Amino acid sequence: MDPITAAALTALAGSVGGDAGRQAWQGLNTLVRRPFRRGSAEDAQTEGSPGISSGELEVAELENNPGDPVRAQALATALGVRAALDGEFRASLAEWWQEAQSGSSHEVHNSISGGTQNGPVLQGRDFSSLTFNMSRDDDR
16 A cells, blocks of 8 residues: 555545545545554554554644645655554545545535626536636626
């Protein structure tokens, strides 16, 4: 699994207003609340070691300040460390990330209301580099 970047987490945290973003964020919250499992008996002896986070605190902090790149990096790091130490978490995280990416990349909601539009109306997603040259028609 490729690492989940801070930029991707910032974008996800900022998209919580939509259904797909809200569902993905809830899924991450649920995932980090699962019990932390380590890979070996030696690791079990160090349970509760300082410096290893489940990710719960980082998710909450990024949720409270979704535009903060430092909080996003802290969450990305916590997820990466936990995934390295917990194989079950790593598999669940990979599954969650795949679903989060597919759910957020296809959702489009377009709506036009309020009567007559006197200009071009585009419906879609991710437009860039568009230019409209319009002249005023005085015959109306």
